[in-house]
């Protein structure tokens with residue numbers, strides 16, 4: 001069988017944290033501009049990613065990762081920096097074939113550098129518009145609260161988000177430590193967001209087990225879950241969530257680096273897809289996990305045996321679950337359909353099909 005042609009295949013990503021997308025080249029540029037010293041040992045030898053001290057335990061890795069993450073995120077000082085990192089990331093994604101990106105943004109981070117929520121969002125939007133004009137890539141933003149900052153802070157972030165609506169901010173999200181507080185504590189924040197018409201999603205089933213997913217479903221009513229991979233620990237619940245139509249945002253490289261699974265063989269990406277989940281792929285904090293959205297698709301093909309058709313289904317899953325307006329969704333689906341049609345005309349096995357109309361697997 002021919003190897004899947006990954007480079008040109010349309011891709012879409014629902015799970016990337018904006019501050020976590022800053023590539024080393026951009027980090028060095030920001031450090032220079034903002035007069036910040038960066039230790040050389042922050043970068044991997046090949047200069048494409050970041051490294052941190054690891055003591056070989058999951059907890060130790062998390063501490064090291066967060067330290068490196070804070071150093072890099074701390075390079076953002078101004079609204080222009082937000083614009084530049086957004087533009088830079090989306091351009092790189094478009095170059096890898098991504099047609100749609102959702103970025104998780106943090107009002108708390110904006111506040112930490114003295115920007116109002118509005119100043120931060122306007123700057124990020126400028127980066128989105130600029131990248132879209134140059135490459136055609138679409139993007140939407142998820143305003144996120146940080147779970148370990150507590151429920152009161154989450155209410156504050158939700159309120160800021162709805163008080164200052166922006167056409168690109170289409171959802172409210174919860175990131176941060178899955179073991180901090182209870183999910184129910186965050187129901188008031190999510191109610192503010194959903195009452196204002198925002199979609200919702202949350203991290204669950206990564207650091208914590210299936211109960212964290214059940215809590216998010218029952219307390220917050222989400223259909224999309226950041227990670228969700230630990231659902232495989234509970235067979236019955238897994239079947240229930242598949243029937244419910246839950247969408248897992250699977251970030252394989254992130255899971256391996258953060259010790260959620262020890263290697264590709266142990267990772268449930270293939271299992272979730274075969275169980276019928278509307279699996280999507282994400283890079284989470286790409287340079288920290290030595291990955292990109294293009295690489296995640298490549299890993300799915302090379303390590304999990306995804307065919308080109310299956311990868312296109314992954315992109316379709318993402319677009320169908322995207323927090324985006326219907327006209328834009330239709331446009332994105334058409335790009336996928338057009339690519340599928342070109343795939344079929346290029347496949348000799350289908351050359352005898354005289355029906356003219358392509359079978360649409362949507």
Ligand SMILES: [Zn+2]
Nearest residue numbers: 017203226284
């Ligand atoms: Zn994440």
